[in-house]
Amino acid sequence: MKTTIVLVAVLLATPTLAGQPAVTDPFQGLVDIRKHQIVSEAIGEQYEIMVSLPAGYAESPDTEYPTLYVTDGASLFALLQGYYRYLTFGEEVPELIFVAISYSDSDWVNGNNRGRDYSAPSDERDDWGGAGNFQAMLRDEIMPFVEKTYRSQEDRRIVFGQSMGGQFVMYTAHTEPGLFWGHIASNPALHHTVDFFLPANTEIPTKPLTRLFVASASDDAPRFKEPAMQWISEWTNRQQRPWDLRVEFLEGHNHYSPPPDSFRLGMKWLFSSVNIPRPAGD
Numbered sequence: 001m002k003t004t005i006v007l008v009a010v011l012l013a014t015p016t017l018a019g020q021p022a023v024t025d026p027f028q029g030l031v032d033i034r035k036h037q038i039v040s041e042a043i044g045e046q047y048e049i050m051v052s053l054p055a056g057y058a059e060s061p062d063t064e065y066p067t068l069y070v071t072d073g074a075s076l077f078a079l080l081q082g083y084y085r086y087l088t089f090g091e092e093v094p095e096l097i098f099v100a101i102s103y104s105d106s107d108w109v110n111g112n113n114r115g116r117d118y119s120a121p122s123d124e125r126d127d128w129g130g131a132g133n134f135q136a137m138l139r140d141e142i143m144p145f146v147e148k149t150y151r152s153q154e155d156r157r158i159v160f161g162q163s164m165g166g167q168f169v170m171y172t173a174h175t176e177p178g179l180f181w182g183h184i185a186s187n188p189a190l191h192h193t194v195d196f197f198l199p200a201n202t203e204i205p206t207k208p209l210t211r212l213f214v215a216s217a218s219d220d221a222p223r224f225k226e227p228a229m230q231w232i233s234e235w236t237n238r239q240q241r242p243w244d245l246r247v248e249f250l251e252g253h254n255h256y257s258p259p260p261d262s263f264r265l266g267m268k269w270l271f272s273s274v275n276i277p278r279p280a281g282d
Contacts, residue, residue: 032052032053032055032057032058033050033051033052034050034051034052034053035048035049035050035051036048036049036050036051036145037049038137038141038142038145040137040141041140041141042133042134042136042137042140042141043117043130043133043134043137045113047101047102047103047137048073048074048101048102048103049073049099049100049101049102049142050073050077050098050099050100050102051097051098051099051100051146051150052077052081052097052098052100053097053150054095054096054097055085055088055095056095057097057151063151064151064152064153065094065095065096065097065150065151065152065153065156066094066096066097066153066156066157066158067096067097067098067099067146067147067150067152067153067156067157067158068096068097068098068099068158068159068160069099069101069138069142069143069157069158069159069160069180070098070099070100070101070159070160070161070165071101071114071118071159071160071161071162071165071168071169072102072114072161072162072163072164072165073100073101073102074100074102074103075102076100076160076162076165076259077098077100077102079259079260080098080160080259080260080263081098081100083260083263083264084096084098084263087264087267092264092267092268093264093267093268093271094271096158097146097150097151097152099142099146101138101142113130114164114165115127115128115164116128116129116130117130117131117133117134117168118130118131118134118161118164118165118167118168118171119131119164119167119168119171119192119193120167120171120193120196120197121193121196122192122193122196124192125192128192128193131167131168131171131172132171132175134168135168135171135172135175135176135179138172138179139176139179143157155181156181156182157179157180157181157182158180158181158182158183158184158267158270159172159180159182159183159184160184160186160262160263160266161184161185161186161188162186162187162256162258162259162262163186163187163188163189163224163255163256164189165186166185166186166187166188166189166214167185167188167189167190167193169183169184169185169188170183170185170188170190170197170214170231171196171197173185173210173212173242173243174196174197174202174242177209177210177242177243178209178210180210181210181211181270182210182211182213182266182270183210183211183212183213183243184213184215184262184263184266184267184270185212185213185214185215185262186215186258186259186262186263186266187215187216187217187220187224187228187253187255187258187262188214188228188231189224189228189255190224190227190228190230190231191223191224191227193227194227194230194231197231198230198231198234199234199235199238202242203242204240204241204242209242209243210242210243210244211243211244211245211246211269211270212243212244212245212246213246213247213248213262213265213266213269213270214228214231214232214245214246214247214248215247215248215249215250215258215261215262215265215266216228216229216232216247216248216249216250217249217250217253217254217255217257217258218249218250218251218252218253219252219253219254220253220254220255221254221255224255232247246266246269248262248265250262
């Protein structure tokens with residue numbers, strides 16, 4: 001008993017990442033899945049990390065891969081990872097390392113703090129504003145682990161988020177645009193925080209450093225769509241921007257339905273000038 005208590009205390013006191021392969025043999029789209037846990041120094045809470053390696057990873061020991069970091073990983077990893085495999089068959093996207101970050105519970109009362117972690121500061125919400133700490137966890141804890149453990153290309157990091165996760169994508173694009181090479185914001189929920197993302201609060205580099213793809217659903221709820229359209233109007237009408245910007249309007253989609261289309265269109269645009277190899281074994 002004493003040994004167990006000491007071990008738990010050590011795990012809670014330091015950033016901890018440990019992993020083991022999961023059993024996914026019956027699911028051909030889920031090729032090589034590793035599960036890790038991190039107790040973050042930046043935030044002081046535990047997160048679940050799922051890593052999926054490309055099909056040809058073991059057979060190509062000298063190859064480095066673009067790496068996709070996905071918010072709301074418990075939902076979006078399952079939704080997007082199998083779909084991504086089909087996109088590689090059609091040579092629409094390159095092979096990637098998937099890194100999905102999630103919580104141990106879906107209920108915010110029990111520790112799902114996505115509203116806090118993905119949001120910019122807001123005068124309207126006291127419980128928001130933790131995006132800076134979440135960004136620090138990615139930059140200082142998760143990314144160094146991934147890039148030390150796996151053959152991840154440091155200059156081809158991509159971040160994907162839907163709704164509040166999309167707000168986090170926008171936050172990191174505005175505050176530290178060089179952290180990721182590519183940003184995909186699917187239906188970003190900017191309610192309560194849109195003023196944070198307007199040009200007056202954003203430093204403009206001398207040239208675009210990264211790429212930002214924003215998808216907006218035609219049938220989105222007004223409380224989400226109106227601030228998103230305000231952001232789109234402000235930034236598409238400016239000649240100077242911190243990023244190469246692409247905006248897509250997704251017809252027939254509501255607030256929750258766009259992730260697959262946003263992912264496909266965003267990835268194709270990000271890699272539009274990059275040679276995409278065939279998957280291993282084809």
